Amino acid sequence: MKPVLRKGQLTTWKDDKGFGFIRSSDGSQDVFLHITALKETNHRPQVGDVICYQLTVGKDGKIHACNAFIEEFVSKPILIGSSFAIEKETFQPKAKYSLMFEVLLLSLLPALGAMHFALTTFNPIFLILYPVMSFITFALYADDKSRAKQGRWRVSEKRLHLCELMGGWLGGFIAQRRLRHKSRKVSYQVVFWVIVAIHLIFWLDWLFFGRRLVDLFISIVSRG
Template sequence: MKKQGTVVRWDSKKAFGFIRCPQISADVFFHLRDYEGPPPTEGLRVMFEDIHVGGKGPRALSVEPARNTIVNAPPAAPPPPAGPELLTSRQAPSRSRSQWQKRRDERPLWIGLGLMVFWLILWLVGIGMGRFPWVILTAVVLLNLITFYMYWRDKEAAVNETQRTPEDWLHGLAVLGGWPGAWFAQQIFRHKTSKQPFRLIYWATVAINILALLAWMVWPMLR
């Protein structure tokens, strides 16, 4: 569950800052790569997920501007009662926007899962047709485990600010058949999900991988 806090320090040159949250005793560190939204400023109310890394204190992930900011203010006079039509007109757009946002957030998940099912069916059909040996599934599973591990390692390096894994390596593993492991790592670790150039290349590797697998299967029939 996401927590709410306020940005109390932001260094635009070093691209990091700190969030103060009433639920956490220490200020929470966050980096620009873990932030989605307009450039952060001190005093900005944000929502975030917190993790604890060794003895370095809390760190914020998936940081975004708060949608609904709770402000402690003295009680004011209650507004005049609104008619049923006015309440309906105010609440209906809010509900529709919330539902639309939920559907938009879930769409990439269903697309990724659908492509993985299709990809697995291609492998099974190819093995049934004799285009691939059964043992190749073992190699594919190992490749995806390696890809998942490399994403985890890169995420840890980002948190601890140590040497990162080159993005070309991650894309190379994806295009060789490790893209499902990369997809799961992106969703679980919330890593490489907001960097659009990386995302575009990643989905290109998915397309290349599936098209190459499909072409290898149908090539004998085309000849």
């Protein structure tokens, strides 16, 4: 089978298992796509993505996609003979400064709250918790993306959200922007931003509204 570059739309994607199906542009066939067949992309596949791919025959005798890439998330493809190469997407300086500004903006309130908490209670727990959990959460994101590319068993979303809730949400945010992982999955983003809102409301209450939520949280923890 000649390695012709084809194009189709991703109609099915099972993110937890790392595979799905591409509907060819002429609608004549559905082609199996495994996550390991995607080359040089930092974007997690989503239903509706336009996939460029070649065809190959797998060990099971069925036609599979290979040498695939998501059209809008790579630089222009360069055809070389019967195969193709892709210019690797880079993290542009503008995006870097934008990320720094977003991180500064999101971390300002928790940082002030954590410092105020440490000064008034003589307990630096949050000053330690946030950096440590953010580092752990970032590492889990990176590990999950690596596993996805290799087609291995994934880090569960519940585990990622738990780490975010325990203070690692800022590390999760940086990982989403820097690694471009979990940033387009709507259901994941909804839970993530609810967790961020919980932390921000917690510190707003601590600094400005009489600490009612903080006292409630402490009473619940002490009872537990």
